[in-house]
Each structure stands twice: as C-alpha cells, then as structure tokens.
Amino acid sequence: MKKLIFLSTTGLFLMFSCQQKTTATVETNAAVPDTIATPKKEEKLVMNDAEAILARKEVPILCYHNIKDFPASAGEMTKTYTVKPAAFSEQMKALADAGYQSILPDQLYDYLVYNKPLPAKPVMITFDDTRGEQYSIGAAEMKKHNFKGVFFVMTVSIDRPNYLSTTAIKNLSDAGNCIAAHTWDHHMVTKYAGEDWNTQLVKPKAKLEEIIGKPITNFAYPFGLWNKEAIPEIKKSGYKMAYTLSTKRDSIDPLFTIRRMIVSGNWSTDRMMESMKTTFVNAK
Structure with a gap:
C-alpha cells in the first residue's frame, strides 16, 4: 500500500512539473512578435x-x-592679397556676431544639387596658395568661432618654408576642414595642353588624397581664370565642383564656375561685410 501511495504521489508531482514547464514555454513564445517590420525604402x-x-x-x-602684417609702403598687389592678422581676427568675429555659420563644399553641393537645407546665414571661408599662416593664424582664429574652412593647396609648395607642411594639411583635415586642389604650380588653366592636365589636375589630387586619406573633390582655378575647354578635363579628373572669383557663372556648368570674393587688405571689416552683400546680391 505504501508503495502504491508513493508511486501515485510521484506521478502527480511529475505531471504538475511538466504542466509548469509547458506553461512557461507558452508564455515565453507568446512574447515573440509574429511579424517582422519592413525596412523603409531610401528616398531617391x-x-x-x-x-x-x-x-x-x-x-x-x-x-x-x-x-x-605689411607696411603702409607695401605695393597694391600686396595690400590686395594680404589681410593683417588683427583684421582677419576682427572679420571672423564680425561674421560670428552677425550670426553667420561656416559651411563646407559637400554642404554647398547638396544645397545646389539636391535642395538640401543650409544654416539661415551660411558663409564659406576659403584660402588659396598654401601659405603657412593660413594654418597658424587662419585656422586658429576660425576655431574660436567654430568656423571651418576650405584650403586650396598647390602641391609644389608643400613642406617649403612659409608654406603648409604635410603635417599641417593632415591636421587641418582631421580637424574637420576641407582640403582641396589648386593645381601643382599655379599655372593658368587656360594655357593647359597635353600632359598639363595630368600634371596640374590628376597628380595633385592623388598627392593630397595620400596625405589626408580622403577624396579630393574640389578645385580652384589659379587667378580665377577658366575656359570651357577646361571643364570636361576637371570633371574627368574626379572633381565635383570648381571655383572661380567674382566672374559670372557658366549657364551650362554652374558647379564648375562657383563664385568667390577676394577679401582685400585695404578693406575695413565694415567694408568687407558690405562687399559680401553687394557681390552676392541674391545671397541667402
């Protein structure tokens, strides 16, 4: 009799345990969704x-x-193409105080090509000719206002005295600035023929990409001079945009004739701010 009671009790215990396990399994399975969300298609x-x-x-x-700095006796070319450090500092502060925010070429491209938004008051700050003080003074002053710049480099000058070093170029890029091409040795694009396109467009691009480890997709014409024959070669070399100075944009290739304004060392900060408005009359 005792044996019969023991077997009956054991059987009830095992049955009750199995029921508990079955119930737990059902509850766990019930928590698993029976549908999988369909990923959204990317907007074309x-x-x-x-x-x-x-x-x-x-x-x-x-x-x-x-x-x-330059003396009052300096020639007009020096005064036109040179801004004193104190004046540059004042100009960056004036831009920041007026609510301007710096943008870079990729943002400009997306704005022009895909209608993507920009800050309410955008400005692009660019530097030509690879001068060393563009890093030691220019980048340092811009950093105070959270500005980033575009540095157009002619590769023949890299690591020469008073010019940008390889290390400076890499540091500028790593800090979020844009490195761009300005030919090998600043010869006018309108004079190129034959191997010149490779020497002045392709090789500098490759050299800069080797230094910063990123694609180089922007180019500035020496002296701001361009012709229609140059644009297909620039495109073929892998550039997305090219920059002139204050001349009219091309009606067929506006991305390769983007306008810029030289800031003269003869100008006060107020004059510089006013010139922005008159040069870019339909600006944002």
Missing part, C-alpha cells in the same frame, strides 16, 4: 539641372591669400 534623390542650380540663392564665399 533627383538632381537639379543647370537652370535649377542657377536659380538657387548664392552662398557668400570669401577668398583669403596671405594673413600677415
């Missing part, structure tokens, strides 16, 4: 044509060369 971007790009409001783009 439509590129603007030349007419639509030209209809977009321009962004003020400033162009600096030398940032150093």
Whole structure:
C-alpha cells in the first residue's frame, strides 16, 4: 500500500512539473512578435539641372591669400592679397556676431544639387596658395568661432618654408576642414595642353588624397581664370565642383564656375561685410 501511495504521489508531482514547464514555454513564445517590420525604402534623390542650380540663392564665399602684417609702403598687389592678422581676427568675429555659420563644399553641393537645407546665414571661408599662416593664424582664429574652412593647396609648395607642411594639411583635415586642389604650380588653366592636365589636375589630387586619406573633390582655378575647354578635363579628373572669383557663372556648368570674393587688405571689416552683400546680391 505504501508503495502504491508513493508511486501515485510521484506521478502527480511529475505531471504538475511538466504542466509548469509547458506553461512557461507558452508564455515565453507568446512574447515573440509574429511579424517582422519592413525596412523603409531610401528616398531617391533627383538632381537639379543647370537652370535649377542657377536659380538657387548664392552662398557668400570669401577668398583669403596671405594673413600677415605689411607696411603702409607695401605695393597694391600686396595690400590686395594680404589681410593683417588683427583684421582677419576682427572679420571672423564680425561674421560670428552677425550670426553667420561656416559651411563646407559637400554642404554647398547638396544645397545646389539636391535642395538640401543650409544654416539661415551660411558663409564659406576659403584660402588659396598654401601659405603657412593660413594654418597658424587662419585656422586658429576660425576655431574660436567654430568656423571651418576650405584650403586650396598647390602641391609644389608643400613642406617649403612659409608654406603648409604635410603635417599641417593632415591636421587641418582631421580637424574637420576641407582640403582641396589648386593645381601643382599655379599655372593658368587656360594655357593647359597635353600632359598639363595630368600634371596640374590628376597628380595633385592623388598627392593630397595620400596625405589626408580622403577624396579630393574640389578645385580652384589659379587667378580665377577658366575656359570651357577646361571643364570636361576637371570633371574627368574626379572633381565635383570648381571655383572661380567674382566672374559670372557658366549657364551650362554652374558647379564648375562657383563664385568667390577676394577679401582685400585695404578693406575695413565694415567694408568687407558690405562687399559680401553687394557681390552676392541674391545671397541667402
């Protein structure tokens, strides 16, 4: 009898345990969703044509060369292409106080081509000719206002005295600035033929990409001079945009004739701010 009671009790215990396990399994399975969310399709971007790009409001783009002191007796070329350090500092502060925010070429491209938004008051700050003080003074002053710049480098000058070093170029890029090409040795694009395109466009691009480890997709014409024959070669070399000075944009290739304004060392800060408005009359 005792044996029979023991077997009955054991059987009830095992049955009750199995029921508990079954119930737990059902509750766990019930918590697993029986459907899988379908991922959203990426929005297909439509590129603007030349007419639509030209209809977009321009962004003020400033162009600096030398940032150093010069005497009152300096020649007009020096005064035009050189801004004193104190003046540059004052100009950056004036831009910041007026609510301007710096943008870089990728942002400009997306704005012009895909209608993507920009800050309410955008400005692009660019530097030509690879001068060393653009790093030691220019980048340092811009950093105070959270500005980033575009540095157009002619590769023949890299690591020469008073010019940007390889290390400086890499540091500028790593800090979020844009490194761009300005030919090998600053010869006018309008004079190129044969091997010149490779020497002045392709090799500098490759050299800069080797230094910073990123694609180089922007190019500035020496002296701001360009012709229609140059644009297909620039495109073929892998550039997305090219920059002139204050001349009219091309109606067919506006992305390769983007306008900039040289900031003269003869100007006061107020004059510089006013020149931005008159040069880019339809600016954002």
